[in-house]
Amino acid sequence: MKMTIKTNKQRNEVKINLNNALYPAEAINMAAEAFKVVGEVKAGGTVTIKPKDNKTNLKELGYEFCDYVLGLIGNRSF
Numbered sequence: 458m459k460m461t462i463k464t465n466k467q468r469n470e471v472k473i474n475l476n477n478a479l480y481p482a483e484a485i486n487m488a489a490e491a492f493k494v495v496g497e498v499k500a501g502g503t504v505t506i507k508p509k510d511n512k513t514n515l516k517e518l519g520y521e522f523c524d525y526v527l528g529l530i531g532n533r534s535f
Contacts, residue, residue: 462519471515473504473522484529492522 461474475485489500495518496508506518528534 460523462516462523464515464519466515468507469511469513469515470505470507471519471522473506473519474502475504475523475526480526481530484526484534487529487534488522488526491525 459474460476460480461472463472464470465472485504486500489498489504492498492506495513496506496510498507499505504522506522508515508518
């Protein structure tokens, strides 16, 4: 499975699918917990983020989340 980032401006949310072979679930869950300051975050097979601010660039937020997970993996912070 490829990483995908899908935005829905009407619902003010971004859905992120990450390849579980490359992104450990523990790192994804830690990132989801950290991103709760941004808004509502649900992690499972797909990570869904609904930011509090409706002016947030959803695509950018999705990439920031992925970068954060990669940072955790690189630093072995999980």
